[in-house]
Amino acid sequence: MIGFLQNLLDALSLGSLYALAALGIGLLFGILRLVNFAHGDFITLGAYALIVPSSADIATLLIGGWTWVALVPAVVVIVVVVALVSDALIFRPLRTGSAPTLMTASFALSFIIQNGILMIYGARPKAINLWSGLSDQVQIGPLTTPKLDLVVIGVTILLMLLLTFFLKRTRYGIQMRAAAENFRMARHLGVDANFVIGLAFAISGGLAATVSLLFVSQTGTLTQTMGQPIALFAFIATVVGGMGSLVGAVVGGFAVGIIVVMLQAYLPPDLRSFRDAFAFGLIILVLVARPSGLIPTRGLAERV
């Protein structure tokens, strides 16, 4: 039982990262019908922003050496700016483009960011030590866990509450929900398309930056493709949860996290190296049972 609770805590921690990334992807999909494959690269960029730009093998901390009160906003601002610039330069000129066009553009953006990082920082993985105090173990009753897991879960809950408050209670949040459901009608009521889309990119970037920091303090390694596996799992989470539903993105993120961790823990040892095959097998089963996700969006199905 204690073993199971321990695994559940791990699953919630991993699921939190997927849920945060899935929210970032789901938000842009909801508003723009853009499946943003560059989201993982926004995450990567946030991590690289911590060190001095140089191709040296040993990473020198820049922003990463600051106190967290300055570090977190700085990294968030950098990724948000990159997200907004991506919108202005790439996605705004493609506003009337089809969903596949937007998706292809996001692939292109993904490669541009990855190769940009390669050019500036070099190809070798870099070790980086961020918030090493967080890997200390803490005791909660019978469970032992690194502080980091608790921080990840806590930050995720906090951000989800903030996002919910923003979407339900503020004027821009209501505009975003309206735009996500029926963009044309929202515009006829005076909702500014470019502003709302920019806001979605900014929030998505902020979420990506948060994932960067939490992830890099877990792994301690920088590579130019580090964000991609998270974004891939997060994308799957948005599909499992129900494309276009933010609650679905969160539910899907946790579902995928729980599936992955529990398989790792309970598969027979011989089969563990094939964990992802089992994980995706389960995901296919979920999709066969519920093709439009765990929490389907009515707005998508009922478009007149």
Add this chain to the structure above:
Amino acid sequence: MVAMLTVEGLSVNYGRLAALREVSIHVDPGELVCIVGPNGAGKSSLMNAIAGGVAPRAGSAKFENKELVGMRPEHIARLGMSLVPEGRQVFSTLTVEENLRLGTLIRRRSPDDELRLARIMRHFPRLNERRNAPAGTLSGGEQQMLVIGRALMTQPRLVMVDEPSLGLAPMIVDQVYEILRDLRQAEGLTLLINEQSSKRVLKYADRIYVLRGGVIRLEDSAENLQDGAAIVQAYFGFARPAANAGLPA
């Protein structure tokens, strides 16, 4: 009198298909003008082009002397003109109140917003009862009331309503028209309404255009068209009536 809305030579194409051919209409302040025509006549295209939803191929549309062609829909909405599109289009996951408030969110917060909301709730008591329900759970008639109320929240001087009767029971349609007429008096609105059936239009409109095949076939005051014969001719195109045909003998 200077017209509130002036459309001149407006043409809209979808690919090679011409939806509107050099349509010219005008709406004067305080008028209730109806555009009647069969399905596919181009009525929705006309409203969409005026509201910035589709880009016309040629022509101009002016609201209070301001050129609308080339403007974005969200900017047109802020001029004081509101479109109530076909098929109601409530935001089904937002509550009734959020749907209504959306109309004010584009402006600076003002105490007038609350008064306005209260006034609209008085016009539509049913919406007040359901104010915290998701709009998707309302009946068709209630949704039609909601989109009209929502349009009014933007403080428009001109409201364009695209086929308010579509998919509603005749009794509900009558209610919708009664409300539009009341609102027109209470709020000093100017109304442009698309409709397929001419019967109701003759009862409520000041002036009527008949649109068929993307071309205006007839324009006259409702008074002159009361016996309906000229409208029927223009609507079905069995004979080519002259403009201002008046009452046939």
